[in-house]
Amino acid sequence: MRVNAAVVRSFDEPPHHEGFDLPDPTGADQAVVDVLAAGLHPRVRSGASGRHYTSTGRLPLVPGIDGVGRLADGRLVYFVTDDDLPGSMAARAVIDTRRMVVLPEDVDVVRVAAAMNPAMSSWVALRRRVPIEPGQSVLVLGATGNAGQMAVQVAKRLGAGRVVGAGRNPAALALLAGLGADVTVALGEDDDAAAAMLAAAASEVDLVLDYLWAAPAASAMMALLRARADRSRALDWIQIGSVAGPTLELPSVALRSANLRIQGNGQGAVSTRAYVAELPSLVEEISSGRLAVNARAVPLADVEAAWTASDVPGVRTVLQP
Incomplete structure (x- = not known):
């Protein structure tokens, strides 16, 4: 499946907006989501530069470690990406359904993508x-x-x-x-x-x-x-x-x-199952407004400019296809 995505072809350059061949889902625990929002977190930057401790060094790659998307059956979900699959900064993503939580329909997808x-x-x-x-x-x-x-x-x-x-x-x-x-x-x-x-x-x-x-x-x-x-x-x-x-x-x-x-505290120190178990309660804190969130939405097509722009303290950039 060909999709528009942020694609890293060199660890020395920011991602470029271009076509990418998304793999087909394999097994009952994988599904395709239409991505609605994906946060540009420091962890995303370190992975895209090859500096994160989980980096395999393989290129090309699609960055993005989490996001908000919609499944084929209409459910709105927050998901955490699998390290073995392309990331969330694309029009569509293949996700592991064991790493997702269903969201209320009235949730602000940008807030959730920015804050989780x-x-x-x-x-x-x-x-x-x-x-x-x-x-x-x-x-x-x-x-x-x-x-x-x-x-x-x-x-x-x-x-x-x-x-x-x-x-x-x-x-x-x-x-x-x-x-x-x-x-x-x-x-x-x-x-x-x-x-x-x-x-x-x-x-x-x-x-x-x-x-x-x-x-x-x-x-x-x-x-x-x-x-x-x-x-x-x-x-x-x-x-x-x-x-x-x-x-x-x-x-x-x-x-x-x-x-x-x-x-x-990080990947490996806490099991994936434990992380996923905490998702619903944290989603509730964010969607209810009990945690203050300051986010700015940027079109995915402008990923290169967003990547190289200076960070504003306290503001999290969210890319939207």
Whole structure:
């Protein structure tokens, strides 16, 4: 089946809008959907550049890890793509029906396509990796990015008593109070100064959602542990993103002198079945308006321009065929 799609033929170039031969569905668990909206997430960009840890290096490819589409029987669905199939940035896509959830007909497809991926990282982290207990406090490290802003809202929705949001972008930082942050911390070029402010604001948090990693995370981690009144009280550090870099140098004393528990949240850390089980409740949060979403819709034909345009903090681009 020939469809119009965003096609990556080189990891050094943005996708181009052109024809692509979509494979036929195989087996009872595959179906074709007419794609209505697909989010341009950072995870999509890293996969299309060959840098994501799940990348196979095979080209050409159609990017897109999720989307909203309509099945042949008329049902409106949100779906997560299969790594072995072309992605969602096409007029049509082959999906695994075990990775979808049926949506209400009156849902805003752009909102759902924009919000599900960035919200899912913190939603699953706080429900599956380290289930949050009512009243616990949370630090979102990297809270001025799209996923970080969602994480502030998700933490509050799931019962956090206190949320600290930390990030670099001053304009986005100013918005966090309206999204549920009780305290904000500005991260600058000076890691030591930022660490001191984090120690003052967040030394007693129960959980950290880390979208930064690398040197800023290591500095923050040590600062929080040194300032903690009772180091034997558990501090759960959930590594989600690596905006600041892929590796972290951590003194061994951090693990011996405190009850620090580090784990990640992403593909492989949580089963596909567990992710899918969380889809209905998150769809409800987004479609009901309980999570604020800022999205802009762009025609799929303009994918190259959308791909190379500067990101607007807090705004997620959604492509529509």
